[in-house]
Amino acid sequence: MVYDLYYWAEIPGRGEFPRLVLEAAGAPYRDVVRLPEEEGGGMAAMSAFQEGRGPHIPFAPPFLVDGDTVVSQAGVIAAYLGEKLGLAPESEADRQFARSIALTTADAVAEAHDVHHPVGIGLYYEDQKPEARRRAAEFREERMVKFLRWYEKLIEANGSGYLAGRRLTYADLGLFQLVEGLRYAFPKRMRVIEGDYPGVRALVETVRVQEKIAAYLKSDRRLPFNENGIFRHYRELDGE
């Protein structure tokens, strides 16, 4: 069974959350938009799908097609894949809570995006720079700390080094990507605060050295962060 993942070809963005689960599990998948058109890839493939194939029409990428099943929303796809591929907690209560974690991570990602697009998704960053500076200050001072403190509390309370249950899950992969994104976008700020979250730092390193993830990160399948994506590095938004 080959999974089809659909997302923009040029940015890691929200597509990276399900992609990391596929990679960590070593699951066969096609990164459809990044394939040549001759192989059924390209943007045309994504648009065609969103025009409607049966009743399951995703609102926006990323989305995943698994036979008859279509799943959209990064956190929902990550949970779906994690539960199928052995990258979810074992107990039912932990499984349910892991879903809550993944969707909270999706919220953190959305806030990191809104820092450079506070006024409008359809406008350029250049058209909302003063507003972005105001929003960035709050994000750096309050929101980043609030999210990181919460993950740290979960790791402490859980006691296994992971966010939920006793093994690596898609929730941990999501935290890895969030922290890497924050380090890219707000390097100065992260250097100041991340020492306060030793559990988070340790878990990020646990993810990085997981055998399949380590290989993936060295491959050209891993897309670098850039200024068309969700996590963008603009020095003026990273504080004084």
Added chain:
Amino acid sequence: MVYDLYYWAEIPGRGEFPRLVLEAAGAPYRDVVRLPEEEGGGMAAMSAFQEGRGPHIPFAPPFLVDGDTVVSQAGVIAAYLGEKLGLAPESEADRQFARSIALTTADAVAEAHDVHHPVGIGLYYEDQKPEARRRAAEFREERMVKFLRWYEKLIEANGSGYLAGRRLTYADLGLFQLVEGLRYAFPKRMRVIEGDYPGVRALVETVRVQEKIAAYLKSDRRLPFNENGIFRHYRELDGE
């Protein structure tokens, strides 16, 4: 089994999405923060829970406690309850897609919130009025239409009058609350555009007359929209 739902007592907000599922199913639940402190309610009960009871600490309300299980994130809770209480689609593919719908609705709700809080969650609306006007214009002209058109397309493609599967689900209840919220916050704009979405309008009425929902809407358990909530009516944000 009595469910405990935790959310702010004064606004429908994101708590209304799980609450509607509980009400539509006639499930026994305690709306904890709205209970008197003598009965274990009030804000203190919510704070105590967030301070940590075991490893499942919700990031923010709403959250639901069901025995050992703690679930947070409005769309995740709605899915959890809908699947337990017979308000989810029957086929596995429809069930998965319904989760995607609920989380897309959560995104629409977040955008409706950000219209009046584009620059900062910690600031008052009064401190970001010019930015809110800019953001509101895009939301009214583009985002509202994009979301409503998508729901309409799903209803058409599905053919049963519902968003997913052949019966009323938590996804439909979420759409009901979103549309009611948009009508409250942007009445002028909604009067102009909602005629373009006859399937959405019909489904909203289907939800409204469902026996248990109809009774609930008349009860004092249903909280009115207000200007401390997610959906706020500010005339200046509803267009010329």
